[in-house]
Amino acid sequence: MNWLLPRNWTIRGRLTVVYGSLFFLAGAILLTLTYLLVWQILNRSQVDVPDSEALRTGLTRLGLVRDGQDLTDFAATLQAAQQQQRQEILSSLLTQGAITLVGVGLVAAALGWLLARRALQPVHKITETAKRIAVADASRGLQERITHTGPRDEVTELAQTFNTMLERLDRSFDGQQRFIANASHEMRTPLAVKRALIEITITRPGTSKDAVQMGESLLEINARHERLIDGLLTLADSSNEPVERSTLDLADVTDNVIDQLTPAARDAGVDIRLAVLPPAPVTGDAVMLERLTQNLVENAIRHNVPDGWISVRTASENGWSTVTVSNSGPPVRPYEIDVLFQPFRRLERERTAGERGFGLGLSIARAISRAHHGDIEAVPRADGGLDVTLRLPRAS
Numbered sequence: 001m002n003w004l005l006p007r008n009w010t011i012r013g014r015l016t017v018v019y020g021s022l023f024f025l026a027g028a029i030l031l032t033l034t035y036l037l038v039w040q041i042l043n044r045s046q047v048d049v050p051d052s053e054a055l056r057t058g059l060t061r062l063g064l065v066r067d068g069q070d071l072t073d074f075a076a077t078l079q080a081a082q083q084q085q086r087q088e089i090l091s092s093l094l095t096q097g098a099i100t101l102v103g104v105g106l107v108a109a110a111l112g113w114l115l116a117r118r119a120l121q122p123v124h125k126i127t128e129t130a131k132r133i134a135v136a137d138a139s140r141g142l143q144e145r146i147t148h149t150g151p152r153d154e155v156t157e158l159a160q161t162f163n164t165m166l167e168r169l170d171r172s173f174d175g176q177q178r179f180i181a182n183a184s185h186e187m188r189t190p191l192a193v194k195r196a197l198i199e200i201t202i203t204r205p206g207t208s209k210d211a212v213q214m215g216e217s218l219l220e221i222n223a224r225h226e227r228l229i230d231g232l233l234t235l236a237d238s239s240n241e242p243v244e245r246s247t248l249d250l251a252d253v254t255d256n257v258i259d260q261l262t263p264a265a266r267d268a269g270v271d272i273r274l275a276v277l278p279p280a281p282v283t284g285d286a287v288m289l290e291r292l293t294q295n296l297v298e299n300a301i302r303h304n305v306p307d308g309w310i311s312v313r314t315a316s317e318n319g320w321s322t323v324t325v326s327n328s329g330p331p332v333r334p335y336e337i338d339v340l341f342q343p344f345r346r347l348e349r350e351r352t353a354g355e356r357g358f359g360l361g362l363s364i365a366r367a368i369s370r371a372h373h374g375d376i377e378a379v380p381r382a383d384g385g386l387d388v389t390l391r392l393p394r395a396s
Contacts, residue, residue: 011116011123012113012120015119015120016112016113016116018112019109020112023105023108023112027104027105028101031094031098035090035093035094038090038093039090042086042090043086122148122155123155123158125148126148126159126162129144129162133166142166142169142170142173145163145167146159146163188226191222191225191229192226195222195226198219199215199219201215202215202219244285245283245284245285246283246284246285246286247283248281248283248284248286248289249282250280250282250289250293250314250321250322250323250390251277251280251314253286253289254277254293254297254312254314254323255277257293257297258272258274258297258312261294261298264298265301265310268302269306269307270301270304270308270309270310270327271307271310272309272310272311272312273309273310274311277312277313277314279314280314280315281394282321282392282393282394282395288371288372289368289372289392292364292368292390293323293390295362295364296365296376296388296390297310297312297325299325299361299362299388300327300388301327303327303330304327304328304329305384308329308385310326311325311326312326319393320374320392321391321393322390322391322392323390324387324390325387325388325390326388328383329384329386330384330385331380331384332380332384334380337378337379340362341362341376343360362378362388365390369390369391369392372392373393374390374391375391376389376391377389377391
């Protein structure tokens with residue numbers, strides 16, 4: 001019966017229709033059998049009128065038969081009355097039974113709707129858990145498991161299979177994070193040795209001018225690789241829950257970051273528009289949150305236009321503390337926003353323009369924000385640039 005239903009119906013709706021249809025079918029069969037049984041009983045109870053003088057005399061005294069009337073007419077009248085009464089009984093049985101069947105069937109369908117909801121409750125629980133994992137950061141979401149208690153049935157097997165899948169994904173994610181961290185640490189040492197050798201070589205007396213120039217180029221490349229390694233390490237660590245938490249004000253953190261980056265903004269020809277910042281208290285790792293804010297401001301300075309500007313403001317409302325960094329800059333299309341937050345992903349025009357970044361700044365910022373149970377949202381500005389808003393839970 002299920003294959004006869006439209007495919008866009010929910011499972012709960014399908015179960016309700018199946019329950020109701022089976023009840024109506026069983027009720028219709030029962031009503032039909034009852035009708036046939038009553039019809040058979042009524043046919044057996046038909047009264048015959050014998051043609052006898054004693055019966056005629058008794059019926060005449062009761063006024064049911066006139067003097068000299070034949071009992072055949074009376075028998076015909078009696079049989080007609082019996083037939084009419086039998087027809088009325090069967091019609092009443094059929095009509096009232098059908099009405100009762102419809103009423104009780106509707107009640108059964110309503111009960112089937114409620115029972116289907118209860119039967120699907122474990123599935124809803126699994127769905128809610130999957131949704132929480134989907135919107136949570138991988139380092140936290142994959143550690144959650146479905147706690148289903150019940151008999152060994154299909155739902156229990158589904159929950160166990162889902163937990164097994166989460167466990168394998170969690171191990172895979174942890175392994176990837178450890179690999180990035182270990183590889184980054186291992187690569188730091190040879191880069192440091194290479195930098196020391198180059199510095200010794202170019203500072204040695206008698207080194208030619210060409211060798212010094214080549215060594216300075218190699219030092220610049222080596223420094224770029226070291227920044228990449230530091231970014232990878234930060235990205236790997238940013239996805240983890242902060243161990244040490246303290247209450248701090250994002251306004252103070254932002255003021256400190258602006259003081260550090262003002263020379264860089266001046267060199268880039270970018271004007272920093274900074275008003276009085278309202279308090280925005282949060283709880284978290286001070287070092288990581290400072291790195292997050294620094295990445296947002298550096299990104300706004302780097303991806304700007306000549307004689308551009310950036311604006312920074314804080315707020316605290318509706319249980320959230322926010323930092324919004326706005327900047328002028330080249331136009332950004334809405335569908336390019338997700339690309340900006342992916343590691344090692346940059347817009348096409350930035351790659352062709354020879355941008356020096358690695359595409360890790362916003363990735364690290366979003367990882368830190370989600371590790372603090374917050375998030376970052378970027379909205380393109382109509383005249384170019386972005387409005388990037390950091391949102392973290394407000395500290396009580």
